Amino acid sequence: MKRTAFFISDGTGITAETLGQSLLSQFENIEFTKLLRPYVDTIEKAHDMVQQINAAAERDGARPIIFDTVVNNEIRDQLARSNGYMIDIFSTFLAPLELELGDGSSYSVGKTHSILHNTHYKDRIDAVHFAMDNDDGARTQHYNEADIIVIGVSRCGKTPSCLYMALKYGIRAANYPLTEDDMERLQLPASLKQHKHKLFGLTIDPERLASIRNERRPNSRYASFAQCEFEVREVENLFRRENIPHINSTHFSVEEISAKILVHMGIERRLK
Amino acid sequence: MKRTAFFISDGTGITAETLGQSLLSQFENIEFTKLLRPYVDTIEKAHDMVQQINAAAERDGARPIIFDTVVNNEIRDQLARSNGYMIDIFSTFLAPLELELGDGSSYSVGKTHSILHNTHYKDRIDAVHFAMDNDDGARTQHYNEADIIVIGVSRCGKTPSCLYMALKYGIRAANYPLTEDDMERLQLPASLKQHKHKLFGLTIDPERLASIRNERRPNSRYASFAQCEFEVREVENLFRRENIPHINSTHFSVEEISAKILVHMGIERRLK
Numbered sequence: 259m260k261r262t263a264f265f266i267s268d269g270t271g272i273t274a275e276t277l278g279q280s281l282l283s284q285f286e287n288i289e290f291t292k293l294l295r296p297y298v299d300t301i302e303k304a305h306d307m308v309q310q311i312n313a314a315a316e317r318d319g320a321r322p323i324i325f326d327t328v329v330n331n332e333i334r335d336q337l338a339r340s341n342g343y344m345i346d347i348f349s350t351f352l353a354p355l356e357l358e359l360g361d362g363s364s365y366s367v368g369k370t371h372s373i374l375h376n377t378h379y380k381d382r383i384d385a386v387h388f389a390m391d392n393d394d395g396a397r398t399q400h401y402n403e404a405d406i407i408v409i410g411v412s413r414c415g416k417t418p419s420c421l422y423m424a425l426k427y428g429i430r431a432a433n434y435p436l437t438e439d440d441m442e443r444l445q446l447p448a449s450l451k452q453h454k455h456k457l458f459g460l461t462i463d464p465e466r467l468a469s470i471r472n473e474r475r476p477n478s479r480y481a482s483f484a485q486c487e488f489e490v491r492e493v494e495n496l497f498r499r500e501n502i503p504h505i506n507s508t509h510f511s512v513e514e515i516s517a518k519i520l521v522h523m524g525i526e527r528r529l530k
Numbered sequence: 531m532k533r534t535a536f537f538i539s540d541g542t543g544i545t546a547e548t549l550g551q552s553l554l555s556q557f558e559n560i561e562f563t564k565l566l567r568p569y570v571d572t573i574e575k576a577h578d579m580v581q582q583i584n585a586a587a588e589r590d591g592a593r594p595i596i597f598d599t600v601v602n603n604e605i606r607d608q609l610a611r612s613n614g615y616m617i618d619i620f621s622t623f624l625a626p627l628e629l630e631l632g633d634g635s636s637y638s639v640g641k642t643h644s645i646l647h648n649t650h651y652k653d654r655i656d657a658v659h660f661a662m663d664n665d666d667g668a669r670t671q672h673y674n675e676a677d678i679i680v681i682g683v684s685r686c687g688k689t690p691s692c693l694y695m696a697l698k699y700g701i702r703a704a705n706y707p708l709t710e711d712d713m714e715r716l717q718l719p720a721s722l723k724q725h726k727h728k729l730f731g732l733t734i735d736p737e738r739l740a741s742i743r744n745e746r747r748p749n750s751r752y753a754s755f756a757q758c759e760f761e762v763r764e765v766e767n768l769f770r771r772e773n774i775p776h777i778n779s780t781h782f783s784v785e786e787i788s789a790k791i792l793v794h795m796g797i798e799r800r801l802k
Contacts, residue, residue, distance in 0.1 A: 259633075261631065269786075269789075270785050270786055270788075270789040271789065272548060272785055272789075273548050273549055273552040276544060276545050276548040276549070277545055277548070277549050277619070277623075280545040280599065280620075281620070281623050281624065281627060284620075284624060284635035284636050285627070285631055285633055285635055285636070286636050287633050288631060288633060296789045296792075296793060297789065297790070297793050321630070323627070323630065323631075327552065343630050345623060345626075345627075347549070348552075348553070348556075350622065350623075351549075351553050351617060351622075352553065352556060354617075355553060355557070355595070355617075358593070358595070358615050359533065359557055359560060359595075361531075361557055361559050361560060363556035363557055364556050364557070364558050379783060382690070382784065383687070383690055383784075386689065386690045386693060387689070390662070390665070390689065393662070415655070417658065417659070417662065418654070418655055418658045418697065421658060421693055421697060422697055425690065425693060425694055425697065425784065511651060512651075512654065512655075512697065513542050513544055514541075514542055516542075517541075517542040517543065517544075517568045517569065518569070520568075521568060521569050
């Protein structure tokens with residue numbers, strides 16, 4: 259069965275998309291075409307949306323599902339005239355919240371991220387530059403400023419996880435690759451030893467690692483299963499010997515890896 | 531007025547946090563303490579959460595607001611016994627969606643991001659490495675593989691925006707700094723000219739640019755207002771002369787800048 263879903267907002271659409279994706283993922287038997295439509299902030303754009311929605315309804319032979327966080331009343335009224343099934347996220351929750359909080363809501367356009375911007379922006383940007391500058395063991399002299407240092411073999415997912423923690427939470431995350439030079443009866447490099455309480459290990463299934471490395475350097479020793487298997491085993495032994503908290507990244511997304519790291523390390527995300 | 535808000539999940543908590551932040555930002559008169567609690571996936575952790583919620587209720591003299599996406603019934607039941615005001619996100623929407631879609635939902639733990647992982651993961655990781663390798667004009671020979679090339683003066687927000695587009699949407703975004711060498715009657719460098727349809731310009735208020743640069747190199751010519759003002763004027767003139775779409779990043783978050791770039795460029799985000 260096929261259905262179309264629209265995530266519509268007069269802002270970035272991040273809330274509509276995040277909630278919509280989460281809800282739709284619970285319906286495994288249905289194949290959704292998912293369309294993100296941010297900045298629908300004029301009546302003209304609303305008219306265009308209605309045409310898109312109605313065209314999808316005709317194509318699918320079923321009502322498209324619409325997740326919207328549109329604040330403007332006139333635009334919402336337009337969308338409601340389409341042949342879609344509307345899930346109006348703000349309306350659903352704001353009325354009961356106003357009662358509970360005993361206060362009116364401002365219900366203004368794009369509020370969330372403007373707030374993030376004002377109070378939190380600099381932390382996040384600084385953290386991104388920190389992650390870039392301290393990626394892949396490039397330098398180790400700034401580890402005293404790090405909140406966390408992610409270690410593991412080359413291509414196990416360190417870099418994207420560090421960047422995600424920086425962008426989303428303003429966490430200063432460095433990463434250091436444990437390379438073959440360190441491999442036989444692997445020891446912690448001196449630059450890491452002094453920051454042992456900040457270390458978090460990533461590991462990965464050797465099959466998956468070999469497949470990732472093969473795309474980068476096909477048929478190299480670096481990408482061979484034997485080499486990957488050896489490196490992963492050595493690194494996992496090191497994590498255990500040194501009591502370094504670690505997880506296997508193979509079946510997790512960047513979001514999941516990051517959330518797990520922060521829970522393990524007891525780092526409170528800086529929510530503002 | 532002070533209230534505490536909890537974003538609780540047995541997965542990453544991203545959905546609870548995103549929706550909760552979005553809703554709470556509509557209440558400007560209330561000061562919220564916001565606490566993210568991911569991976570609350572055992573009865574023991576649920577008990578601990580109840581204690582945290584009740585402690586906050588006592589501290590604030592008012593019920594904490596709880597946004598939850600917990601799938602496990604027993605854990606939800608525990609949380610419901612706390613002194614919090616619960617907004618149960620999945621329950622609210624899944625029942626009407628099941629009716630509309632004519633199908634049961636699997637309502638399984640952490641589904642969204644596992645799905646992202648399976649179908650989308652490689653694109654995102656490749657895009658992150660592309661953004662890293664093609665950051666700050668480091669190389670220009672791979673621009674034919676880029677979806678977009680962000681240009682602008684140093685420290686106007688290019689790097690975080692490119693990384694965000696990569697991490698979130700798997701978009702291959704390179705960035706190129708327009709430097710002083712190019713400044714007098716600024717021309718497009720040859721390496722950019724041939725990819726003109728992929729160019730997007732970022733600009734920024736000179737005051738803000740000077741303040742950002744001053745943190746990096748205090749009291750330098752690079753950070754002086756006169757220099758910033760000159761560079762921004764030259765670059766904005768270039769954008770206009772060459773008809774390059776552009777926005778001013780000063781008052782926008784990384785999320786907003788990225789969403790605006792993709793709308794301007796007509797790039798469809800790869801939602802799966």
